[in-house]
Amino acid sequence: MFRGELRHFPTMNEMAKDLTDDDLRTFSDFIGKLPKPPPPADAGDPARIQRAQALVQANHCNSCHNPDFSGRDSIPRIADQREDYLAKTLREYKSNTRSGYDATMSEVLAPLNDEQIGDLAYYIARVR
Secondary structure, eight states, X not given: OTTTTSSOOHHHHHHHTTOOHHHXXXXXXXXXXXXXXXXXXXOOOHHHHHHHHHHHHHHTHHHHXXXXXXXXXXXXXXXXXXXXXXXXXXXXXXXXXXXXXXXXXXXXXXXXOHHHHXXXXXXXXXOO
16 A cells, blocks of 8 residues: 555655565565564553443444454454554544545444544553
8 A cells, every 4th residue: 555655654655666566475474473562561441441342342343353353354453553553543544544445444433433442442452
C-alpha cells in the first residue's frame, strides 16, 4: 500500500517506491519472524475490558481477526500491538484517513465513539 501510495506517509512512500514484489516478501518474512512485543504488565481495568469484550462481540471483530486476534489471510494480526498504535489506527479507519483494502473497518467503526475506540485498543493490547 505504501509502494502504490494507497497509504500516504511520505517517508514510507519514498522508501517503498522502488521495492520489487520479492523485496516486499523478504521484508514481510523478516518482520513476521520478529518476537512479539510484551503485553502491558497490568491485567487491565475489568470494567474497560468488559465493555470492550461486548464491543468485540457486537461488531464481530473476532470473526475477521480470529478469536485470539491473530489475523488470517489479508486480515492483520492485531494481538500484541501497542495500545497507542491500535487506538491511532482505529481512529484513522473511522475517519477514513487510513486506507484499507475495502471499507469494512470504516463501516464497523463509524457508530463507535472515541471512548469505545479507546476501550477496544486498551483490551486488544492486553489480550493474552
